Amino acid sequence: MSAGTAETRAALPTALAAALEGYEDHLRTQRDLSDHTVRGYVTDAVSLLDHLARRGGGQVHDLDLATLRSWLAQGRTRGHGRATTARHAASARSFAAWLRRAGLIPEDVGLRLVSPKAHRTLPDVLAPDQARAVVESAAGAEEPIGLRDAVVLELLYASGIRVSELVGLDIDDVDRSRRLLRVLGKGGKERSVPYGVPAEQALDAWLTRGRPALAVPGSGPALLLGARGRRLDPREVRRTVHSAVAGTDGAPDIGPHGLRHSAATHVLEGGADLRSVQELLGHASLATTQIYTHVTVERLRAVHAQAHPRA
Template sequence: MNDNLNVNDSAPGDSNDDLNAYEILAEFERYLRFERDLSPHTVRAYLSDVTALLDQLNGRLEGLDIGELRAWLADQHGAGKARATLARRTACVRTFTAYCHRRGWLAGDPGLLLGSAKAPRPLPAVLDQKQAQTVLNAPPSTGDPKDLRDQAILELLYATGVRVGELCALDVDDVDRDRHVIRVLGKGRKERSVPFGIPALRALDRWCINGRPIWVRERSGPALFLGVRGGRIDAGTVRRVVHARLAETEGTPDMGPHGLRHTAATHLLEGGADLRSVQELLGHASLNTTQIYTHVSIDRLRTAYRQAHPRA
């Protein structure tokens, strides 16, 4: 990337010093991390997109307008980028130009004129209730800490629908055994309480009483779930646990922790839970995000109707 990015600092209150591309990206990264509080994955994706845009502009913000933005996105489309990728890059560009305008690096905000690309939202794969029961009804544990931990992870993921990152961040004190709830720190550092049932409580007790003490080390701290070396468990390990258990169960679709989250939400709605309650449990900021699970339930209902009704 050209590192001679010159920005016209002509806005009132700003200095006239030129900023190079690395400084622009560093400032934007700080904004995304500390003001927007976006996840590290999203920050990396946004910085990659902005770098690609600046490369298209030969490392300069001067002259950036709606025509340039549309041309850049058109090139992405012509290169065969997926609609989901284009939607993310559109959102990134709009965030970037708005930030640059506020800092006085752009006289106007061309991103305001950029339409929002809609990414398709395919229905998520989920387990049916019989499959979920089969997956969770594991053979009797030998008492091995890994077996106890893995069973507790699966039970809690299905019982609560928490995100994998939320599960990994749980501490021992986040579990309220008397009230059957866990305290979760979700996106945007928003805290919520999520209930769980008796099977998850029993699995957690077996892990915490008979498994965790064997693996705990000084470096373990308060982490609820541990790796074999005593450190806090990571998302990759949780994903392997879920994939491995599903692979052992014939006829189940391959999915990771997010698939169990989809499954939990779908089964809640099928059991009569209202959409607002499911939104709160999952920690969705918008009800629109939760509504996809109603589509899953309707799709299942339609399938059952076709199979069972004589005049379907």
């Protein structure tokens, strides 16, 4: 939470602040959301409650549809785009629904709140040859950091897991006999994700020659370690990926999530069905996975436009 948001939260009327605390506790304990997601919802709720207070509301039962609409309108006057407005509307509906379930307001005032649908932009993805160049950019390294970077790149592309899932892996989460990763995803949901032979080779090099050189008494069971022997920081993973991508001719500027997009796209292009890709990525809804079908169609159109004589 930013300093500005913290100051705004501290200045909320007592009743509004108490409701916000209850909502945050609900997000953490009942919905078991990640810290990042909780911060997003709470930041939006702080902004909404501050807007309510500035309109003279000192209790959550003062929240009505007109307040929700004026809050979104205020954001648009400040330059918020469709995607941001849609996200704020979703946050407002979530907060209002919780207030109603908690018995703090007589009706769910968010049910009638509409917002523009966010434009779903297609993610940048690597071409297969670019992905190969990226993941092999650290191949042949012998120093511990280079061995670690090699396994980071191989695992991200091989499995399509998130950065948080990668750095959260412990040694016991790797089933090397079956080449499976036990991954703890969003909402505490566990899934098994396969990886291939190149990733296994990089893992073997890391575990036999890299990790032992960096491990310290406080390393614990973490699979991946930083230079000081502690669990690898996600920021270091992002630097590793950006550096590898920057050294690849023609590759779009992507980070770890771009490798995830690329992995999903290439698996679909290789003939996998959408339901299998959903399981691989750990998406709660198939609708989230469907964006990758749009990516592959766009790539098909581009190939068609270049190759077909009557395109």
